[in-house]
Amino acid sequence: MLEDLHLVAESDRAVAVFMVAVDPRTALADALSWLVTRRFQAEALDEADRAIELRAAAALADRIDEHRGVDAKAPVRVNADEVRLLIEAVVAYVSERDTESYQPPEERARLGELSGLLDPLFDLALELDRADEVLRGTAI
Numbered sequence: 001m002l003e004d005l006h007l008v009a010e011s012d013r014a015v016a017v018f019m020v021a022v023d024p025r026t027a028l029a030d031a032l033s034w035l036v037t038r039r040f041q042a043e044a045l046d047e048a049d050r051a052i053e054l055r056a057a058a059a060l061a062d063r064i065d066e067h068r069g070v071d072a073k074a075p076v077r078v079n080a081d082e083v084r085l086l087i088e089a090v091v092a093y094v095s096e097r098d099t100e101s102y103q104p105p106e107e108r109a110r111l112g113e114l115s116g117l118l119d120p121l122f123d124l125a126l127e128l129d130r131a132d133e134v135l136r137g138t139a140i
Contacts, residue, residue, distance in 0.1 A: 014131030019073040027113035029065035031093040080128035087121050090114045
């Protein structure tokens with residue numbers, strides 16, 4: 001799923017760079033946008049931290065969605081925090097939207113794409129956490 005995966009150091013953090021095809025990329029952007037709308041805009045943004053979270057999630061959704069409509073694979077760059085945000089968006093979207101009731105074929109396809117991304121995203125989060133530990137010099 002995460003093709004041509006490379007880990008690079010960027011500002012003392014590990015960053016994953018990989019290629020994603022159009023369908024999983026669109027599904028990820030849709031799940032993130034849904035999370036932003038659902039969770040962040042439904043709650044009051046009284047705290048500065050919540051506003052920062054909103055901006056980070058929206059920026060990540062925009063970066064992933066940058067090549068919408070382009071049928072080629074496109075690069076995605078994420079750090080461990082962003083991968084955890086993607087996992088949160090996928091889990092929330094699938095758990096709420098994957099129901100026994102009728103789903104249009106497009107939604108079924110999106111849910112399938114997202115479900116297939118969960119394991120690779122969890123693996124990537126672990127890899128990035130390990131790489132961050134190495135960069136900080138705390139790895140054993």
